[in-house]
Amino acid sequence: MTQANRLSGGLVDRNSTLSFRFDNRNYTAHPGDTLASALLANDVRLIGRSFKYHRPRGVLTAGSEEPNGIVELRTGNRQEPNTRATTAEVYEGLDARSQNRWPSLKFDALAINDRFSNFLTAGFYYKTFMWPAAFWEKLYEPIIRKAAGLGSLSMEDDPDEYDKGFRHCDLLIIGAGPAGLMAALTAGRAGSEVILADEDFALGGRLNSESFSLGDDSASDWAAATVAELSALPNVRLMPRTTVIGAFDHGIYGAVERTGDHVAALPAGKPRQILWRIYTKRALLCAGATERPIAFENNDRPGIMLASAMRTYANRFATTAAQRVAIFTNNDDGHRTAIDLRAKGVKIAAVIDVRDDAPINYDFEVLKGAQVVDTKGRLGLTFVEVALADGSRRVLECGALGVSGGWNPNVHLTCHHRGRPVWNDDLAAFVPGGDLPPGMTVAGAANGTLSTHGALLSGAEGAAKALGLKCALPDVPEAEDAAINQTPFWYVKGCARAWLDQQNDVTVKDVKLSHQEGFRSVEHLKRYTTLGMATDQGKTSNMGGLAIMAEMAGKSIPETGTTIFRPPYTPVPIATFGGRMKGQDFHPTRLTPSHYWAKERGAVFIEVGNWLRAQWFPLPGETHWRESVDREVRQTRASVGVCDCTTLGKIDVQGTDAAAFLNKVYCNGFAKLAVGKTRYGLMLREDGIAMDDGTAARLAEDHFVVTTTTANAVNVYRHMEFVRQCLFPDMDVQLISTTEAWAQYAVAGPNSRKLLQKIVDPEFDISNDAFPFMGCGNITVCGGLRARLFRISFSGELAFEIAVPSRYGDALMRRLMRDGEEFDVVPYGTEALGVMRIEKGHAAGNELNGTTTALNLGMGRMVSKKKDSIGSTLSEREGLNEPDALMMVGIKPVNADDKVTAGAHLMDASGPVDAQHDQGYVTSAAFSPSLDCHIGLAFLKNGGARQGERMRLVSPLTEENVEVEIVSAHFVDPEGERLRA
């Protein structure tokens, strides 16, 4: 198809032609086109539908402030809703579709809403849809939700890669227009580390959109030459296609680089977008200004756009929305558009200027003191109706209307620390206020310096000032330096259905109603009418709404309020913030030293924090996990089993005050622990609640190895450092984690000693006398490998934990399996581990749940009153020591076939079942192969005194209700004879 509206000149590459699709029709474009410019070139004005009334919509702007021209880009799992046609670069094969319409863009059934617009005024839904109550979810809401929303997701996983990175500089320049380029030149030549970022794929900003010249060059040539010089400087990094999205604390800026959105497909491994965290000493905001529209009746038809955008399409993209256009303006800039378009052969129907003293032009008609009062054209503009100065009406035929209501400085990023812009009367606009993010300064149009020459100069000066440069500034080329005369003109009097927020369909009428109903603050206005809440965040609509509200209230605009902006500057894909941390890479994975061996054994793994641990080791023929787990338990208790317990935290505690230090962090005493001995320790939080438990092994007078639970390893280490550095700074104690350094295996069961004796080097006697229960020491194994041996037991059996340097862990496990064959050794996983500790009545994570005290855990007497330890004082508060305090007990079903469910609640055997009569709850439950029935650990009110009592165990959630007996938590070997065997 021919590009009917393609003009001469421009910055597109006519030497090559790209083909693309929109709503399943093929079109052609040139490299350098955006989807919007390409569609206009192909004489397509209708691009979308509005949110509420489904009114036909075309493009309003030529940039990221676009409220109307949004489409669904790409297909399949790469479908990308709500994409701005005005910033999307055309690539070969691009496929875009209009959205929020059915069945088609030209005929949209929900356009019926437009007919009922009188009912659908601001906030109408707060006043109805209330009867009957149940109908909201069933009827009203589904209809509203289906109609609402804009584009749609594919519902498939995003297949692209995303990345994150970090960059540092002395000066971050945001925006590569005249001010930004001059700033970069100034700082770059001075040798500073500079990053120049711009959201556009072509650096130059407005310079690429204007016809005037800078010095002897055209504006765009000067921009190109400057960019060429900058890219040759090693200390300057140019970041096109990069939007600085937010100014965060202490000079950290977020920036999104679109590395893959302008190509049809990415090479493998290359990210679609990169989220950069830019650390900079200074930032210079050169974000330019955004033209503002004028509200008038039916000002939302396709073909009606900002005059400056029209100029950008003509000068940069060599295209026009129509061959015959009119301009509606309140300032000279609108005339400039008419001149440029005419120079490109576009017919100017007229320039309609609200000012009686508007400049005349002999090349086209200027209607002074005139206003557009209405427009025609269902799917695209055909006529505008003008009220002339003398009150008479005139109808102009035109396919496009350029509107210019003056300019708003882009203060967006200056507000990111909630600073408020201030009103400037000369500009009739808000300019950056005093309370900018520290380190940020503003130059060029963003600071209210709207002339090109002014922008160039302020860019150079801004950079020099920000960096405190003494050197001479680069020469600033001669450029347009027109004086600014912005007499505000917000809307045409008497209009009602005049659009302010074109995407959300907020009209002048809605603002008036909002005022009438008392929603008069800016915040109330926005929330009640949804003004400025659309995907463009009101960049072109907030000011108009505010001005009209001010007029209603009879106040000035600054009195009425300001609207501040929040990050991000433009919307950012959620995946970009996610970066690489998705799927299996969401968190790092920690593997135990025996992992590869366990994998060979066909182990089933389970996530424990970031660790992967073997849960059980199924044998051929075992069809249910219980078979494997029961076997592992029985075999361990009958002979010997091995379990990788490397994941437990290990902290090396050394120093002459090591014992005194442990006395502080553990509620029980450690001062008198003999060298070569290990002791169980309970740690409290300062609020008296149990924090963690583990063992401390004394390897020397001044050397302990402390173990923590897997889950709390990091917190306990942090806590110990706190106690060491902040509470007892003069204690001679040094801490370091050794969790990863040692592969540690539990070897448990009556034959554990026999097995170990085959591995431990003969010079080390580990007989019961030489190495009794709770003994520990440094040894060697397998002919001289340094190792540590602890005689501790979680299973309740005769058991040891043996540790060797991690790199030998794999070999040690294989050796234990080989040498253990004669004892029928079995590897066991976390399930069997859990079963055995429940059988033994050892508290674990489910019991140390952050709300339980030593008393609850049945260790009340462990809290030494003879010394100061963290948490001991507050553990004595009355609320933690009530007579009917929860106590840990064992639970057995009266009927052996009944199941005990963790999370079930205990009730008196006879009596109501409700929250008021709740007696406690089951923390851990398992099937015990040793007792051949389900058992559980529970917290029960006054549990210590209730052994033998029969109670109801109820779990309405899982529809269980069984009779249980309260028993001792130590189901197996209560006297602990096996431990000491």
Added chain:
Amino acid sequence: MRYSGFQVIKQVLTGHRGWIPAWRDPEPKAHYDIVIIGGGGHGLATAHYLAKVYGHRKVAVIEKGWIGGGNVGRNTTIIRSNYLLDGNEPFYEFSLKLWEGLEQDLNYNAMVSQRGILNLIHSDAQRDAYTRRGNAMILNGADAELLDAEQVRKECPFLNFDDARFPIKGGLAQRRGGTVRHDAVAWGYARSADGYGVDIIQNCEVSGFRIEDGKCLGVETSKGFIGAGKVGCAVAGNSGRVMGMAGMKLPIESHVLQAFVSEGLKPVLPGVITFGAGHFYVSQSDKGGLVFGGDLDGYNTYAQRGNLPVVEDVCEGGMALMPMIGRARLLRMWGGVMDMSMDGSPIIDRTPVDGLYFNGGWCYGGFKATPASGYCFAHLLAQDEPHPTATAYRLDRFRTGRMIDEKGVGNQPNLH
């Protein structure tokens, strides 16, 4: 003026000329029976129930800015009563019941949408804990349902089941949970309270309390002194600052919680979903935006803005849980300042100062609590004793060791 479909039609026919302000804009009187500091959700709800349930009409709500500008306008709009502990569950269930009748009670459509909330389970220990919680909910008269992985997959096929670092093993569902149009809650309560004669005084900042021999006589404000028989403070987020004027130190820290909304999308999510292995929860608004959030920034702050690390952390969680939202764009982020209490639970109680009452410490549970908080605070103000469902929310519970610690992280506010 009563709102109804009929009223709308009538106004359409008369060019909408008849609509009147939703609430008056009165000047403060010299004295009120009860003055409530804070025109947020809780303060306005308190006024509504004081007037409607307890018959107090000489009531003023004073707000330093515009009503509903605090956390009721800056949250993720979720309502639920899926709590574990005795001190909490009855209160939040009472709140959920009030939500269920709210629109008829207020004659204002706050779009209470009971689309359900689903807490995902990723480990056996988590299933045990959620089982205990679900049972506690049912024993307290709330609804709860335990789902296995297959049931979750059926309801939310778009979740990451096949390539998850922390596989989904099930979920705890509360079907009666859901979302509410948050701003409308403040406006609805304000309009109703105003209708009963309550004065809502905006742009009136409290500068101090007038306290004589241990009794609070009223408040000094930017609009002059306002006398009061009783003063109720409901300014969560600023509790420390305001109660400090009464010489009180609170077991509360101020922290910022960020929230996020995406561009409008056609319906993709059935209800509220929370990730059990990362900091991410999400729902979809009636306008189509994905409304989501995660963890606190974690440092004391009064600035209503956050920083990048948490933004990334939340989106990482989102991508890990539902990679199909990757191409949806984050449109807007904002921060609300939370009253983070020392056990993660709120305070509704008298204070050592006679005639001064306190409501705060809502952490990030404040929005869902709005109706019950207002109701219970009104009850306390009117009858000088705690409402039956709020008896545990005492100011002295930390001294006595009767904390209500749902998360079990102790006296560390930024972990709750």
Added chain:
Amino acid sequence: MHDLAAITALGGSEPRVDTVADVTCTEVPDVALASVTARSSQETKAQKALTKLIGVTTPDIGRFAGDPVSAFWTGPDQWMVEAPFETHEDLAQQVKDAVGGTASVTEQTDAWTRFDLNGARVLAVLELLCPLNARKMAEGDAARAAIHHLGCFVLCHSPDAFSVYGPRSSAGSLHHTITTAMKAAL
């Protein structure tokens, strides 16, 4: 001599080597590590002893020095001593002997895994991995940095040669992250 065979952090018998364009990532198991922390009020004595051991003055904050036995600063009065594994498997003991009672010594050899990154564009890879301003790092600089949420040490040997130490149990994740960044950046 014992007869247990060691495996690398990535689980192989031989170190893993990956090359993308002009950057190479090499797994380095042949290194022994021991941490040294001075006892209270023994700081100067401990530093003297350490200086003697590594042959140069103990490195300052954010620096490493010494050859073949070297050390890098890890915290106040704390260093990590590095030496070839073949010759110094018992490094911790050697260091203990050197510092005597002036410092606490802890074997750290298998607490860490090391990857060496070499190549002209290694900086482009590092800026995707960690917040360090690697462009400003000079030979002998050692810094702590979070990579993929893992606490790592980054040592700069030259502008195109860096070493990354990460927790051994997460070697696979760290390696995956590094090679992914290499593919993305190069």
Added chain:
Amino acid sequence: MIIPHPLLGPRDSSEFVYLGDASLIDRPDWQAENAAEAFYDYAYLRGNPAGEHHELWYHEGGDRSWLVVTRNTVTHEISKVELARDVARAQGRSK
């Protein structure tokens, strides 16, 4: 945020873990007769000013130093950073 570490210079706050009010250094004497009240105050009634705040940060992803950071809770401006150990000693804490 960026925390200017007294030893390591500017470091991204994401390397740190936040604890809270630096008054947590002043742990009461367990044998004082008002110990119960003092510990309640210590554990639960912390400073929460809108303005300058002395607070504890732990450099977990760094040298594992506990720091006392003086930071404005309204602007987030950091005016001072010290090693907590030095602060504790200065306040007379020892063993």
